[in-house]
Amino acid sequence: MAPLPPGIRFLVSFNRDQWYRALTFCLTFLLYTSFHLSRKPISIVKSELHKNCSSVSETWTPSAVTVPPEQCSWKPFDKSNYKQLLGAMDYSFLCAYAVGMYLSGIIGERVPIRLYLSVGMWTSGLFTCLFGLGYFYNIHSLSFYITVQVLNGLVQTTGWPSVVTCIGNWFGKGRRGLIMGLWNSHTSVGNIAGSLIAGYWVSSHWGLSFLVPGLIIAAMGLVCFLFLVEHPNDLKNTSAQTSSGHVVSMRPQNQRNGGASDFRPQYKEGKPQSYDTELLLPRDSECIQVQPVVVVKSQSEPSAISFMGALRIPGVVEFSLCLLFAKLVSYTFLFWLPLYMTKAAHLDAKRAGDLSTLFDVGGIIGGVLAGVISDKLDKRATTCAVMLLLAAPTLYGFSMISQFGMGPTIGMLLVCGGLVNGPYALITTAVSADLGTHKSLKGNSRALSTVTAIIDGTGSVGAALGPLLAGLLSTGGWDQVFYMLMTADFLALLLLLRLVTKELSYSQSRPITAVQLKEH
Numbered sequence: 001m002a003p004l005p006p007g008i009r010f011l012v013s014f015n016r017d018q019w020y021r022a023l024t025f026c027l028t029f030l031l032y033t034s035f036h037l038s039r040k041p042i043s044i045v046k047s048e049l050h051k052n053c054s055s056v057s058e059t060w061t062p063s064a065v066t067v068p069p070e071q072c073s074w075k076p077f078d079k080s081n082y083k084q085l086l087g088a089m090d091y092s093f094l095c096a097y098a099v100g101m102y103l104s105g106i107i108g109e110r111v112p113i114r115l116y117l118s119v120g121m122w123t124s125g126l127f128t129c130l131f132g133l134g135y136f137y138n139i140h141s142l143s144f145y146i147t148v149q150v151l152n153g154l155v156q157t158t159g160w161p162s163v164v165t166c167i168g169n170w171f172g173k174g175r176r177g178l179i180m181g182l183w184n185s186h187t188s189v190g191n192i193a194g195s196l197i198a199g200y201w202v203s204s205h206w207g208l209s210f211l212v213p214g215l216i217i218a219a220m221g222l223v224c225f226l227f228l229v230e231h232p233n234d235l236k237n238t239s240a241q242t243s244s245g246h247v248v249s250m251r252p253q254n255q256r257n258g259g260a261s262d263f264r265p266q267y268k269e270g271k272p273q274s275y276d277t278e279l280l281l282p283r284d285s286e287c288i289q290v291q292p293v294v295v296v297k298s299q300s301e302p303s304a305i306s307f308m309g310a311l312r313i314p315g316v317v318e319f320s321l322c323l324l325f326a327k328l329v330s331y332t333f334l335f336w337l338p339l340y341m342t343k344a345a346h347l348d349a350k351r352a353g354d355l356s357t358l359f360d361v362g363g364i365i366g367g368v369l370a371g372v373i374s375d376k377l378d379k380r381a382t383t384c385a386v387m388l389l390l391a392a393p394t395l396y397g398f399s400m401i402s403q404f405g406m407g408p409t410i411g412m413l414l415v416c417g418g419l420v421n422g423p424y425a426l427i428t429t430a431v432s433a434d435l436g437t438h439k440s441l442k443g444n445s446r447a448l449s450t451v452t453a454i455i456d457g458t459g460s461v462g463a464a465l466g467p468l469l470a471g472l473l474s475t476g477g478w479d480q481v482f483y484m485l486m487t488a489d490f491l492a493l494l495l496l497l498r499l500v501t502k503e504l505s506y507s508q509s510r511p512i513t514a515v516q517l518k519e520h
Contacts, residue, residue: 017232024170024229025179028163029186031117031224034217035159036190038128041198041209042089042149043335043356047342047349048206049074050082075140085142087471090335092146094464096153101460104157105453113162113449118225120158125218127152128210135207160428161453162230168433168448169231177380180429181371188360188367188421191334195360199353310450313435315381318499319427320458322384325492326424328462329391329485333359333420335467340478345409358410362417367425369418380431381499384423388493391419392486399482423492428456462488 004012014022050073077085108116131148133139171179198209229235311317337359341352366387374383398416432452466488473480 020229020232020235021170023227024166025183027223027227028166029183029189031121031220031228032159032163033186033190033193034121034213034220035124035156036187037194037197038124038210038213038217039093039156040191040194040334041128041213042093042131043338044195044198044202044349044353045206045209046086046335046339047352048202049077049086074135076142083471083474086339087468088142089145089149090467090471091464093149093153094331094460094467096150097157098457098460098464100154100157101160101453101457105161105450105457108158108161108165108449108453113165113230114225114228117158117162117228118221120155120162121217121221121224123155124152124159125214125216125221127155128214128217132207132210132214135205135210157453157457160456161449164429164432164452165449166228166230167429168452177371177373177375177426177430178368179371180433181368181425184367184371184425184429185364187425188363188417191360191363192357195338195353195357199350202349202353310454313451315431315499316435316451316454318495319381319431319435320455322492322495323424323427323455323459324462325488325495326384326388326420326427326462327459328466328488329395329420329492330424330466331463332466332470332481332485333417336470336474336481340481344478355409355413358413359417360421362414363421363425365414366418366420366422367429370422370426371430374426374430379500379503380426380434381496382503384426385493385496385500387419387422388489388496391416391423392489394419395482395486395489399479424459428452428459432456 073082079085127148131145131152134144134148139145167180167183194213197212198206201208201212337356338349338352341347341355342349345352345355347355370383370387374380377383394412394416398412432455433448435451435455466485469484470481473484
């Protein structure tokens with residue numbers, strides 16, 4: 001008999017539980033990638049909504065462009081206050097996102113996540129496509145674009161609490177920073193893909209820059225509906241089935257017909273089987289004999305945590321406020337970097353969009369690096385604080401991008417992306433999951449969605465303010481925008497000082513405590 005190929009031996013070395021973990025990791029990664037993919041086009045299309053008409057008039061011929069030079073900008077963004085109008089669109093989306101996020105986490109704990117997330121993705125795809133249809137149907141109403149942005153912001157809040165809850169349910173605290181640092185790169189991957197897709201059509205038919213991402217997120221909503229398993233416990237029922245597919249009831253006879261479902265089975269000899277060890281046991285063609293069970297009274301299902309109860313978890317308030325300023329900086333780059341590069345570095349819309357993806361590449365590296373360091377040191381707040389401290393001078397250097405050549409510019413984009421997005425990625429993933437499963441909750445995992453929504457919702461307030469302030473301040477020069485970003489980084493650092501002091505003092509006290517225990 002021929003030996004199995006090495007690749008097959010590698011594949012069969014994983015048990016079914018590990019395969020489902022890998023599936024959940026990859027699926028939630030792709031699902032949230034599509035969310036960010038659908039958010040990115042607006043930043044790419046901004047430079048097309050308001051063009052430098054003088055440069056268009058120099059090369060315009062009736063067959064060269066769709067509109068004559070005197071109409072080269074898309075109404076109503078052809079006015080002198082176009083930066084404020086573009087900022088208002090960003091603000092409408094992000095403000096709706098911030099408000100909806102607080103409600104989304106609470107709703108997400110009370111409805112099936114798979115359905116909640118699928119409906120959110122379908123409706124988000126609809127509103128993203130509607131924005132693009134404004135180009136094909138020649139819509140020039142500012143209220144139309146703002147309304148679409150508000151509705152899209154509300155439905156996109158279904159994404160983050162849902163995927164973080166799923167990934168938190170499937171992966172424990174061991175190496176959580178590394179795992180979630182890798183997983184959180186979906187934000188940057190989505191931004192990069194969205195930039196490339198939008199950039200492909202931005203100069204010809206910018207409506208397709210929205211239609212294509214809208215169809216992608218809607219298609220991923222169908223994938224979510226068909227394949228997402230939100231918790232390992234959802235698969236435990238399959239372990240009671242025989243190979244013929246018949247379910248063996250684990251309840252006593254008097255409980256099988258409408259009785260109260262307040263009993264749970266346990267194996268004998270005092271060894272209850274958790275999903276971590278007995279989930280998805282392999283089966284063969286023979287029937288598996290069901291072991292005898294003893295019926296034990298179980299505790300009632302833990303109730304969803306209240307909003308105020310989540311705020312009382314140690315660290316939630318500090319990390320939420322820190323994320324407000326960290327996300328302000330990140331989303332200002334997300335929505336304004338391509339436009340800034342067209343003005344400061346004198347690039348066309350497509351090249352500026354492509355080059356801006358390097359900021360997200362740096363964000364991937366920064367997120368993974370923050371997760372690895374925080375796992376190694378077991379200091380989430382300290383890791384964030386150090387990166388925030390280094391980000392401020394980097395932002396100042398980035399403000400002089402027009403004075404650098406292409407090589408230094410690429411380096412600055414990568415470094416700045418890593419330092420800006422590193423703390424943001426760590427707080428929204430590993431920190432949120434840690435706090436959502438804090439020991440003060442006594443095992444109530446249903447708090448994870450609410451805690452995640454509070455932290456990201458507060459951060460989204462900053463995400464709404466950042467692009468709006470950038471639109472207002474940029475009229476007086478881009479230097480003012482960068483001063484605002486550096487101030488936000490400094491405030492984020494200040495808000496973490498108490499937690500940093502606590503982490504460092506705890507680290508210093510541990511060796512002393514160990515010695516004292518040894519002496520006793």
